[in-house]
Amino acid sequence: MSVINIVSRYAGVSLIVLIAASNAAAESELTLAAAEQLALAQAPALARANANVKAAAERTVSAGRLPDPQLTFGAINVPTDTYRLNQEDMTMMEVGVRQAFPPGDTLAARTRRAEQEHAREGERRETERRDLLRQVRQTWFELYYAERAQRLLESERELARRDVAAAEARRRAAQDTSRTVFQARQQLARLDERLPMLRAASERARALLGRWIGEAARAPLPDALPTLPAPENFDPRRNPEWRATQAEFEAARADVDMARQEFKPAWMLDLSYGFRQSTPNGAGRPNMVTAMVTVDLPVFRAKRQDRRLAESEAKEAAARYESDDKQRELLAMDQTLRAERDALAERVRVYEQELLPALRREAQDTSGGFARELTERRAARKKEIDAEIELLRLRVDLAKTQAELLYLTGESPS
Numbered sequence: 001m002s003v004i005n006i007v008s009r010y011a012g013v014s015l016i017v018l019i020a021a022s023n024a025a026a027e028s029e030l031t032l033a034a035a036e037q038l039a040l041a042q043a044p045a046l047a048r049a050n051a052n053v054k055a056a057a058e059r060t061v062s063a064g065r066l067p068d069p070q071l072t073f074g075a076i077n078v079p080t081d082t083y084r085l086n087q088e089d090m091t092m093m094e095v096g097v098r099q100a101f102p103p104g105d106t107l108a109a110r111t112r113r114a115e116q117e118h119a120r121e122g123e124r125r126e127t128e129r130r131d132l133l134r135q136v137r138q139t140w141f142e143l144y145y146a147e148r149a150q151r152l153l154e155s156e157r158e159l160a161r162r163d164v165a166a167a168e169a170r171r172r173a174a175q176d177t178s179r180t181v182f183q184a185r186q187q188l189a190r191l192d193e194r195l196p197m198l199r200a201a202s203e204r205a206r207a208l209l210g211r212w213i214g215e216a217a218r219a220p221l222p223d224a225l226p227t228l229p230a231p232e233n234f235d236p237r238r239n240p241e242w243r244a245t246q247a248e249f250e251a252a253r254a255d256v257d258m259a260r261q262e263f264k265p266a267w268m269l270d271l272s273y274g275f276r277q278s279t280p281n282g283a284g285r286p287n288m289v290t291a292m293v294t295v296d297l298p299v300f301r302a303k304r305q306d307r308r309l310a311e312s313e314a315k316e317a318a319a320r321y322e323s324d325d326k327q328r329e330l331l332a333m334d335q336t337l338r339a340e341r342d343a344l345a346e347r348v349r350v351y352e353q354e355l356l357p358a359l360r361r362e363a364q365d366t367s368g369g370f371a372r373e374l375t376e377r378r379a380a381r382k383k384e385i386d387a388e389i390e391l392l393r394l395r396v397d398l399a400k401t402q403a404e405l406l407y408l409t410g411e412s413p414s
């Protein structure tokens with residue numbers, strides 16, 4: 001085998017190893033999409049919402065059914081002097097069935113109410129899902145900012161440390177005053193003061209992410225800031241928070257219907273069969289069949305039915321007002337967030353297209369020959385880093401605002 005072939009083979013193997021290592025590193029990163037999927041799969045709050053939806057679905061099946069029938073049995077008209085079952089003609093053993101029937105269309109109203117409660121729980125689940133995505137996204141973006149800002153501050157701290165060393169050297173050479181040294185140390189101390197807060201913010205964000213995704217929150221983040229989908233035009237009638245209040249209003253209307261049905265009589269059907277013993281001399285007695293209907297008499301309405309109807313109507317009005325208020329609240333949130341998004345987008349544009357290019361030109365144009373000029377160059381570079389940190393903050397705030405808007409408008413599945 002020639003040397004060229006050996007080298008080619010080893011080069012190919014090395015390339016495969018490098019590609020595999022690169023893919024493994026990429027897979028170990030905690031991307032925003034991965035955090036979202038893990039949270040949706042593992043968050044207990046979403047599992048709780050799913051359980052509530054299932055419970056409401058089961059309730060829709062049982063709500064409109066008649067009450068269970070009752071079985072009655074016992075001895076009728078037993079004489080107390082002998083307690084013999086064949087002494088008197090009226091004595092018998094009886095078994096029967098009793099069935100109650102609610103008044104009017106109560107069962108239909110109960111079914112409508114249960115269906116609206118099921119719809120409400122479904123909307124609450126969607127609200128929980130959107131809120132979970134919003135919280136995960138905002139926490140992930142805060143973690144991204146804290147870690148990237150630490151890197152930039154470390155670079156600025158290195159420049160500040162060089163400024164301190166240069167100022168002390170110029171003071172020893174009697175080329176500068178102690179005041180310059182004190183100012184340089186102050187700048188370094190300010191950076192030392194900011195870094196612990198950023199480290200704490202990073203740990204806090206990872207702890208919050210761990211609530212939803214567990215140990216995966218400790219994975220490193222990718223370098224690029226992800227882009228969220230553009231929010232659609234906002235329609236409060238498509239927001240699950242408003243739809244949940246609307247379902248609550250419809251459930252209250254069903255309660256009003258049930259209260260109106262109480263003005264109608266409920267009734268109960270009793271059907272029984274009595275077994276009689278033969279007479280003492282052996283003559284047979286015929287068995288007995290009994291059928292009875294019991295009807296409620298809702299004649300005292302002023303203190304019962306009227307009050308219950310008034311209560312239900314007041315609750316219906318409250319639910320309607322809550323739905324209207326929620327619609328106004330959501331519209332105000334949308335308008336506020338869109339104004340904030342536009343302002344942040346404009347600030348990002350100014351930083352990217354005007355401010356940062358000017359600061360970079362200043363840092364590049366500053367000569368670097370003498371010690372004082374090197375200090376000026378470092379000062380220009382520090383201003384550039386400060387602007388980069390501020391731009392990072394603006395980009396993260398813009399992404400968080402986008403996440404808030406997506407909570408309101410929803411997003412099309414990818």
